[in-house]
Amino acid sequence: MQEPTQLNKIYEQTTFLCKSSGIKDFELLLKSSFAEKYSFSSGKILEQKISQTQALGIRLFQDGKLGQSYTESLNKESIETLFNQASQGMTFSSNSLQILPAESTNIHDSIPELNQESQVKLNEKISIAKALEEEVLKLSPKIKSVPDNGLYLISSNSKILNSLGSNSSVSRKKVIAASSCLIEDCNKQSFHDASYTYLNLNEVKPKSLAKEVYEEANLMLSAQALPSGHYDVIFDIKSLESLFYTFSLIFSSEAARKGLNPLWKQRGERIASALLNISDKPLLDYGLGRLLVDDEGLATKNTKLIEAGYFIDGIYNSYTANTFQCKSSGHAKRSPKSSLDLGLHQPVIESGTSTKEELYKGSIAYITRLDGLHSGANTISGDFSFGVAGYILKDGIFQYAFNESTVKGNYYQMLKNITAIGNILLGSPSLDFFSPEIRFAKMAFAS
Amino acid sequence: MPELLKSQTAEKIINKALEQGADFCDIFIERKNHLLFKQSSKKLDSINTGIDFGLGIRLIYGTEVYYGTANTLEEEELLNIVERLNAANGTQRTTASTLKFKEKADLSLSDSLSLSSSWGEQILFLSKMDSYMRSLNEKITQANLSLAESKQEIQIYNSFGLNISDSRNYTRLSITAIAEEAGLQEDAYEAPGASSNFKFIESLDYQVLGEKVVERALRKLHALACPAGKMPVILENAFGGVIFHEACGHLLETTSVETKSSVFADKMNQLIANPAVSAIDDGTIAGKWGSIKIDDEGRASQRTELIVNGVLKNFLVDYVGHLKTNYPLSASARRESYRQAPASRMRNTFICPGEYSREELISSIDYGLYAESLGGGSVIPGTGEFNFAVNSGYLIENGKLTKPVKGATLIGTGPDILQKISMVGKELELAAGICGSVSGSVPVTVGQPPLKVDEILVGGEV
Numbered sequence: 001m002q003e004p005t006q007l008n009k010i011y012e013q014t015t016f017l018c019k020s021s022g023i024k025d026f027e028l029l030l031k032s033s034f035a036e037k038y039s040f041s042s043g044k045i046l047e048q049k050i051s052q053t054q055a056l057g058i059r060l061f062q063d064g065k066l067g068q069s070y071t072e073s074l075n076k077e078s079i080e081t082l083f084n085q086a087s088q089g090m091t092f093s094s095n096s097l098q099i100l101p102a103e104s105t106n107i108h109d110s111i112p113e114l115n116q117e118s119q120v121k122l123n124e125k126i127s128i129a130k131a132l133e134e135e136v137l138k139l140s141p142k143i144k145s146v147p148d149n150g151l152y153l154i155s156s157n158s159k160i161l162n163s164l165g166s167n168s169s170v171s172r173k174k175v176i177a178a179s180s181c182l183i184e185d186c187n188k189q190s191f192h193d194a195s196y197t198y199l200n201l202n203e204v205k206p207k208s209l210a211k212e213v214y215e216e217a218n219l220m221l222s223a224q225a226l227p228s229g230h231y232d233v234i235f236d237i238k239s240l241e242s243l244f245y246t247f248s249l250i251f252s253s254e255a256a257r258k259g260l261n262p263l264w265k266q267r268g269e270r271i272a273s274a275l276l277n278i279s280d281k282p283l284l285d286y287g288l289g290r291l292l293v294d295d296e297g298l299a300t301k302n303t304k305l306i307e308a309g310y311f312i313d314g315i316y317n318s319y320t321a322n323t324f325q326c327k328s329s330g331h332a333k334r335s336p337k338s339s340l341d342l343g344l345h346q347p348v349i350e351s352g353t354s355t356k357e358e359l360y361k362g363s364i365a366y367i368t369r370l371d372g373l374h375s376g377a378n379t380i381s382g383d384f385s386f387g388v389a390g391y392i393l394k395d396g397i398f399q400y401a402f403n404e405s406t407v408k409g410n411y412y413q414m415l416k417n418i419t420a421i422g423n424i425l426l427g428s429p430s431l432d433f434f435s436p437e438i439r440f441a442k443m444a445f446a447s
Numbered sequence: 448m449p450e451l452l453k454s455q456t457a458e459k460i461i462n463k464a465l466e467q468g469a470d471f472c473d474i475f476i477e478r479k480n481h482l483l484f485k486q487s488s489k490k491l492d493s494i495n496t497g498i499d500f501g502l503g504i505r506l507i508y509g510t511e512v513y514y515g516t517a518n519t520l521e522e523e524e525l526l527n528i529v530e531r532l533n534a535a536n537g538t539q540r541t542t543a544s545t546l547k548f549k550e551k552a553d554l555s556l557s558d559s560l561s562l563s564s565s566w567g568e569q570i571l572f573l574s575k576m577d578s579y580m581r582s583l584n585e586k587i588t589q590a591n592l593s594l595a596e597s598k599q600e601i602q603i604y605n606s607f608g609l610n611i612s613d614s615r616n617y618t619r620l621s622i623t624a625i626a627e628e629a630g631l632q633e634d635a636y637e638a639p640g641a642s643s644n645f646k647f648i649e650s651l652d653y654q655v656l657g658e659k660v661v662e663r664a665l666r667k668l669h670a671l672a673c674p675a676g677k678m679p680v681i682l683e684n685a686f687g688g689v690i691f692h693e694a695c696g697h698l699l700e701t702t703s704v705e706t707k708s709s710v711f712a713d714k715m716n717q718l719i720a721n722p723a724v725s726a727i728d729d730g731t732i733a734g735k736w737g738s739i740k741i742d743d744e745g746r747a748s749q750r751t752e753l754i755v756n757g758v759l760k761n762f763l764v765d766y767v768g769h770l771k772t773n774y775p776l777s778a779s780a781r782r783e784s785y786r787q788a789p790a791s792r793m794r795n796t797f798i799c800p801g802e803y804s805r806e807e808l809i810s811s812i813d814y815g816l817y818a819e820s821l822g823g824g825s826v827i828p829g830t831g832e833f834n835f836a837v838n839s840g841y842l843i844e845n846g847k848l849t850k851p852v853k854g855a856t857l858i859g860t861g862p863d864i865l866q867k868i869s870m871v872g873k874e875l876e877l878a879a880g881i882c883g884s885v886s887g888s889v890p891v892t893v894g895q896p897p898l899k900v901d902e903i904l905v906g907g908e909v
Contacts, residue, residue: 007902
């Protein structure tokens, strides 16, 4: 990983190159990471990996024109090539509203809780990683294998410098543990996987992760096709998060700028059940998605998106804020390699008032797996059709498991068809998305 | 092509790995130049360029893989990576290694294409295509286009003495049309690609391509929701091949086979598909999006017969897969970049042509679905459960195409669906796609002639 002194040299070199070419404004974004991975197969290392990565992105601004480029090599010649390519791009650029944010910032986000040093020795890491496979295999002779397992230790840094004097940074450390279970009985196979994000290695509990993947896979061995028809639905938190993000472009001013956000014109109008309240809360102090500064170096803030079913507003970076003549909401997202975009930091669907008994009254299809989210959703029309698995519950009591079925619907209609929202807030496995359980009325299942 | 890493440095790294007890070591060095143009809202939205540069060092002890990456050529840092990888394994050996590389083979000399340096033609092409698509119908409210070019230069050293380099060109055009009527929006998409440079894009008939996408987006405005249930389906050629890619291809990669996580792991030489089905994975077809001269372990690309008349004949095998299963190597080791260790992956995978015309396929069905435009999919190799999306198509009633339909997911299990492919058409066509798996996202071609599946679950309107 690059030392700050090297970045300062790059800043000086870029300043010189810009001055020589008469370019006034520029921005440098350097992201680097160090990651370790350990995974096992039949008690032997499947892969142990250490990866060091770095990428530097540049944006040049001049007279309403933009040039951008990136490099993974940081020597002097590469920086020159980077600058020249961005300059060449600038000559072809259409007039753009992309400019440097007027506000100069100096925010250094290294929240201690999210940057815990690992004091764990190598052999202990290996032993925890090994347990992610071993503990699953211990649970039943019916288990064929643990195809996906791994322990990941990731340390990442991001630094943003610009010609207006901004100098901000973010650093994070996290641990991810993943396991799975492939089980076979009477020629029928079932698979389940799970992964969780932690603050440090001591929080990883291979036994409880093993129990979770085994119990779910074992339960689904008896799954049958769900009779075609309409069912009230509750998603588990992981499925709900996936569905939410698939259609999260409804909050995107960037999608609106490109004419791809079907709900943008309905800001200020009722688009969902009055029970629904959604905010993005990067400052929420118990989430792992906490973030003080965005990828343009601007301070983040909590933002109301939907209140009592009304679409309050979307999210903006400085470019879309210029386009829609408002202020950035601090939602710029960008890697050094990509164009400026935006995204939610830590979405929270607020708790409602329904108790567990009220939520689960009558018959419910509880969904634990959605397949084909990347291909079976039309984000323009809101229509979707997914493969699905889960359980049928009656008054909260398990009846039977189902798979080999599909669910079809329209997401924008679903938001209006919410009949109850639970009173307990749950966190996703990566602890950067929060929602209570939500009951949706009458969704179409086929088998 | 100049050396990306000096052979003396590579020699030191590999010798150190062997001296410390590794049975095998290879180094994959990569430099990749990217060029991406995006057109939206009737103007050039962005030009993005960049350079990926880095290397991956792989040590294999028995069948255990240790992999490290870096963005530097600093010898000391690279030797340090070897040290750290070895520390995790714990093996110590004192034997001195005296590796000498064979003479370098440079495959880039034969057909290397340059990346475009002046960009006017690309920008003009996008502008022309945008205007043409919008001119076709006033309901087309947006055309989002992108044109990507990249040139990947690689060099591979290994402890068998290999020293080989190559360069690979990729180019792809993505076209999305958005149609709007009475507040309803629908889209359609095409993305042709090739192992080539801008010459490939220039060779496309932009009018035919634009008309195809626009017609499909407009048709979806009035299409019915797809009906639900189990029914016979005709899958069109080209991207229809995603069914074989998901339902079978992934299950034939030793990445799944070696861990017994594939339902086909113990089915070699057994009938796993309807005898109408023969399938190939061929990395040698000139200019195709999934073609490679060498795989990412440096082996000359091959044509691999996977299924012959329904019988499983070969798996897709990389070096680690070969060590673990003993199946013959098929030059199938691929990776997105130096950031991933190689794994067995598909290249250009397709079902071979059969004897039926498209009309014969359609007329054989009383009630079913004609899936004309297919989307992506996914699979769980251990259970064979797959899904893939139908973007648009038609109902088949009494052997004829009737009402246009849109949006459905098809689901099933690989072993079951392969038995139900009962009729295979004549007109084989291939299509470019990106496949995401254990070693990242790699360019692959899927393909097939039109074919009939006797029964598959269509996730449509109940």
